[in-house]
Amino acid sequence: MPVLCLIIFQSFPVNLDVLMIINIFAFSLSVLFTIFIIYFFFMVYSNLSGAPFILTSNARLSKVLELIKLPNGSKIAELGSGNGKVVATLTQKGYFVTGFEINPFLVLLANLKIRKLNLQNNCKIYWKSFWNVDLSSFDAIYVYGIPHIVDRLEKKIVTECKSNTYIISIGFHFKNLIKISKGDGVTIYQKQ
Numbered sequence: 001m002p003v004l005c006l007i008i009f010q011s012f013p014v015n016l017d018v019l020m021i022i023n024i025f026a027f028s029l030s031v032l033f034t035i036f037i038i039y040f041f042f043m044v045y046s047n048l049s050g051a052p053f054i055l056t057s058n059a060r061l062s063k064v065l066e067l068i069k070l071p072n073g074s075k076i077a078e079l080g081s082g083n084g085k086v087v088a089t090l091t092q093k094g095y096f097v098t099g100f101e102i103n104p105f106l107v108l109l110a111n112l113k114i115r116k117l118n119l120q121n122n123c124k125i126y127w128k129s130f131w132n133v134d135l136s137s138f139d140a141i142y143v144y145g146i147p148h149i150v151d152r153l154e155k156k157i158v159t160e161c162k163s164n165t166y167i168i169s170i171g172f173h174f175k176n177l178i179k180i181s182k183g184d185g186v187t188i189y190q191k192q
C-alpha cells in the first residue's frame, strides 16, 4: 500500500520538498507495517507453540512466592518469559532465573527491564523456543501455558527434569505430576 501511494504521488509534478516529505511518510508507514506483520506473526506462532502473551498477575506472583520453598540461589527456568516481569521478580528474591521466550519483541523488552533493574548478572533471557531447551539443570520450572500443550510439556518434564524439581504452573493442570500446594490459580508440583 505505501509503495502504491509512492508511485501514484510520484506520477504528479510536485514540489521537491513535498515529494521528500511524502517519501519519508511512505517509508515510515512501510517500516511500521513490516514491524506489525512480524509482531503479528510471532503472536500467532506463540499461540500455536505455547500460549499467547498474558502476564501473571501481581496477586498470583505473590502466591507463587508464598508457596515455593526453594533455597536462595536455586536455578529456575521460565518457559515463555514474556516481558520479563516474573524473571525480574524471582531474581530479586535471590534465585538464578533463565527465561526462554519465542517472541523477539518481548525478549528485547525483557532485557531492557533486566538491565534497568541491574539484574543482568543473576538472570538471562534467551530468544528460544522452550521446546528446544534441556530442562535437566533446573531446580524449578515456571510456566504459564494453555491446555493444548499440557500433555506434551508433561512428557518433556518427566523425561528431562531431575527428581524433586518443582513445577510452578499458572492456570493449568498436569495430570500425572504430584501436586504439593495450590492457591489462587497457582499450582506447585514436584517431579518424583
Ligand SMILES: C[S@@+](CC[C@H](N)C(=O)[O-])C[C@H]1O[C@@H](n2cnc3c(N)ncnc32)[C@H](O)[C@@H]1O
Pocket: 045, 046, 047, 049, 050, 051, 052, 053, 054, 055, 056, 078, 079, 080, 081, 082, 083, 085, 086, 100, 101, 102, 103, 106, 128, 129, 130, 131, 143, 144, 145, 170
Ligand atoms: C501466558 S504468557 C506468560 C508470560 C510470563 N511467563 C508471565 O507469566 O507473565 C506465555 C508466553 O510464552 C511465550 N511462548 C509461547 N510459546 C513459546 C515457546 N514455544 N517457547 C518460548 N516462549 C513461548 C509467549 O510468547 C508468551 O510470552
